[in-house]
Amino acid sequence: MNLIDHYQHPVLIVGAGPIGLALAAYLGSNSIKTILIEKNEDVLGSAKMIVVSMRTMEFCRSLGFSDEVRHWGFPLDHGLDSIFVTGLQGFELGRVKAPSLLTEFDTPFSPERERPCPQTWFDPILQKKARSHPSIDLQYKSTLSSFNQFEDYVDCEILRSDGEVETIRSSYLVGCDGYSSSVREKLGIELEGNKHLDFSMSVYLTIPDLLKSHSIGDAYRYIFVDETGVWSVLTTIDGHNLYRLQLIGANEVDVLKFDIDVVIKRCIGSSLPYEIKDISRWVRKSTCAQKFSSGRVFIAGDSAHAHPPNGGLGMNTGILDAWDLGWKLSAKIQGWGGNHLLESYDLERRPASFKATQESLKNYHRLVGKPSYIGIDEPGTDGEIKRRALGEKLVADNEKAWRAVGIHIGHVYSPSPIVIEDGQFQSDGDEDYVPSSRPGARAPHVWLSSDESILDLFGFWFTLLNFSDINADEFLLIAKKLKMPFKIELILNQEAKSMYEKNLVLVRPDGHVCWRSNEMPIDIEQLLNRVRGF
């Protein structure tokens, strides 16, 4: 049995789904030696995730590859509305509007907008980014079969596809191994929540003439409603011919006995030619692990929290685990992070992820709630009145699910041992977002020039934003002494100054504020020790 030493490989990641790849891309960009193992071949299945959130786009932007996510090929003029219909040849009930990608920004709160970029395109972009770094070693057809952690390292037994067994010794192990995580199981960490909300089925199919066959117009998704409620959703995957049809609120028997051809015809309302590419049956769940770490072992993504895919919070929440853990592992491995830094991963990310699972659950109930659907297919005025009332209700409820900026960028890490609160509390935004430089919050976006956001100043270092004429150079001296990567940015922009409220605002590598004040602190070293986990 071979033993690969941990001094060469500080981090071992298990699972090359989007979260493992995102963590590898972050660590690689920061030159941290990492092995990523994946049990499957380097071949992608059908896309589960389709929409990349604005915060995930900010992550991609910070690592320099948001352009690739932006320009993978989704047609810019394709409609992105979500339209409630009784059928594509039936009645439209209402629509949640969303601007096409011709509108570069759909919110003033970010230099990025959410974008369709299905996993079949997004994961390879992450993979290419991870692979571009010499410090990253991606190993497919390699399964983690067991591990043991010790005071200074973790030994992982890896089973290769040729039957060979190898032990990799690493300083840290991260389980990005999905909902059925063996890393979580081995740690004995329980899941809280609902492991079975309903059964669902996703059918991936091409329908070349769909848009020509109806007059409702192109859309991101058509949501089909009958007298029993919302029963299926047809979503465009590539903005051309490829679609995903998903059943909502079914049970196991329904899913197994559904005649797929009948279901498809019921949605599209005509006998258009189509070709089924793939079918997957899955269970909708809403779970959060009781702990996100134990000693030197961490879990991230679906392994730590699994969401109903309503509102697009599953992968997008996991990417924020990768960002949080990425800078903390880097700090420890580079020698400037304290012992409490890695403990803060669980303390910060678990409440944030739990909130996101609850929001996803709320979104699911918004969709399958049971207002009165009787008579929505009736022709004439009576039917029209019912359709309008129901449509307005469905739109009002679901707009919150699909336009919930606050859920994506409004979470405040509070309380956190590495954030220094200043006692000025503000809501941490549920669906709505109120920009704030409150310690713990994501530092708000302001354009500094036509193409530079204040967020572009942040990176693998701490950034002190100085909106005043205070001489803050002592920060640099002390950060240098502590071997902590640190920059000071003097900001003259008035909009930024008023948005950030204080003269001095300290921002972490993940773009969250960790301290702010109108004056220099009395003890800079003590402050920097706190925010780097000492």
Ligand SMILES: Cc1cc2nc3c(=O)[nH]c(=O)nc-3n(C[C@H](O)[C@H](O)[C@H](O)COP(=O)(O)OP(=O)(O)OC[C@H]3O[C@@H](n4cnc5c(N)ncnc54)[C@H](O)[C@@H]3O)c2cc1C
């Ligand atoms: C129908 C559907 C639609 C969705 N839509 C969205 C959306 O629009 N937006 C969104 O944000 N999220 C969405 N999600 C959720 C999203 O797909 C998941 O949150 C995301 O894929 C989780 O990524 P992950 O990397 O944590 O886990 P996974 O993607 O499950 O990857 C885990 C990887 O670990 C590997 N692995 C497991 N065990 C081992 C082992 N022992 N050794 C080696 N490798 C191992 C697996 O092979 C797998 O490749 C959707 C989900 C579904 C089902």
